[in-house]
Amino acid sequence: MDAVSAHLDGPQGPKPRKRFSRNNIIIYGILGMVALYYLLPLYVMVVTSLKGMPEIRMGNIFAPPVEITFEPWVKAWSEACTGLNCDGLSRGFWNSVQITIPSVIVSIAIASVNGYALANWRFKGADVFFAILIFGAFIPYQVMLYPLVIMLRELGLYGSLWGLVIVHSIFGMPILTLLFRNYFTSLPEELFKAARVDGAGFWQIYFQIMLPMSLPIFVVAMILQVTGIWNDFLFGVIYTKPDLYPMTVQLNNIVNSVQGVKEYNVNMAATLLTGLVPLVIYFVSGKLFVRGIAAGAVKG
């Protein structure tokens, strides 16, 4: 040790952190309690859905199943009665798939082009157009329900899957356009200018320059739309007919059916089945999302 540092002592290196400080205990305690509060209903549902009816009647809802049975799940999927027919949730599941996929694709395709045009091309009246669109996001749904019924009827689409797809696409438009516009605005403007100097047109810039840089925002939009449309109940009831009811409506019909005994285990299984798709979307795209952000963060 040389002369200068001989008299320097005291703390050195990284500052030690106490693991069980008072703050930590409070923070983790609260977090744990909140997590428990949210997980408990889920636990009850899973447990109940795996019990037989006799076990449920014993009334101990927190107890794990003595005898695990998948009977309620099978019944919920393929046998439960929903109003007229008794083929379970499976019909609703496929209806929901047929509604969700085209709605998500159509709404994202249109909204992303809208957002791109608004962000980069600044055409005449762009600001007015944008203001109207944003205003649309704040109009309560109820106001538009009946006019849309009439419009769809005039188009001959009332009660069809495509009618519902159109409704979902329209209602997704304001928020999605806003999302895409803001994202495209945040991309460096010089990139767009460089592409114009390079002779690329509207669609070329969209497909070759903008799209490859926008994976994260497309994933966000997809999560938003898939969960929103899958969970929709109102539009499903109003704009389709019983054969075409989405899964959420069928779930309601199963759970709220008045005849016979309440089969709690079937109801729980049906509810879990209905919630499965958004859940899977969150898990799968969560990873994609993080990777997307990382890929987009590399500056050109």
Place this chain on the structure above:
Amino acid sequence: MNAQMNSVEIKNLDLHFGAVKVLQDLNLTIGQGEFLVLLGSSGCGKSTLLNCIAGLLDVTAGQIHIGGKNVTWAEPSDRGIGMVFQSYALYPQMTVEGNLSFGLKNAKVPKDEIAKRVARAAEVLQIEPLLKRKPAALSGGQRQRVAIGRALVRDVDVFLFDEPLSNLDAKLRADLRVEIKQLHQTLGNTMIYVTHDQIEAMTLADRIAIMKGGRVMQLDSPSEIYNRPRNLYVAEFIGSPTMNMVDGALAATQFSSPLGEISVEGYAFDGGAPDATPAVLGIRPEHIASGAAAAQMPIRLDSTVELVEPLGSDTLARVNANGAPFWVRLDGQATLRPGDALPIGFDPARIHLFDKASEERL
């Protein structure tokens, strides 16, 4: 005027963003193969002017001609220009090769021709080993070379540069500055180059256009701008440290100010010596002699050193002469301390006189 001789002509150009008048009645003529630098402080409209020339902004009024053709309404890609941006603006998902060939593919140039041009540009800019890489895997200097390459492959007459070097560190900037100058000598294209770095402007330019508030304050060769600034703004803008200014009044060849009565006999007036007018006298720090050399000068003053900034190659000193502060550039070996007395002097041939009211050169 001969259209063949002029590469870019801008006539009465106006550009407004709503109520903001960014460019006002701007006229500019740039010769074939000329290197023109647009120099000005931040927000004076340099990028806006460049974007107008490139066709990326619609002009409010006026005309733009490139290569003898009126391109005021033409698409950017049809104007015969290539542009290099400050942030490089490379397409991040394409390789260097993809970046270079994107414009050519859009123009439907045949494949073998594209390959030839990309190879040539890569050779000129020494980026051949990088062709297969993505921009994220390049250094700042390499990215800027690729950005220049993207303009190069398009075989255009006019290159537009918007502060291409300002994102780079000092050393790299100096290197690339030399490369751009060599590139200009090799290619002989017209180049319009925006910067707010004086050194870049002085070293690169055939002519410099000094802009302020959307107008061109002076358009001249670097030496003319340095030696005979047309107005007070240009005089203060060019030179580092800035020109020393003294307010006073001029009557014939007699300048009276807090410094005392000074005879400016020997100053080359633009018109003739005015009768009597409030005026500003300017003298650059490097044109002030000090110590023994000051005795040889027609104008001599006594001063006290206030502040010393040694830079190595030379030393800057702020001195006080009769209450007026002066920056003086001295030899790097000078050993001065605050409080020292320092005689200074200068030659009227080296001073600049401006009308106080109009700020124009006298």
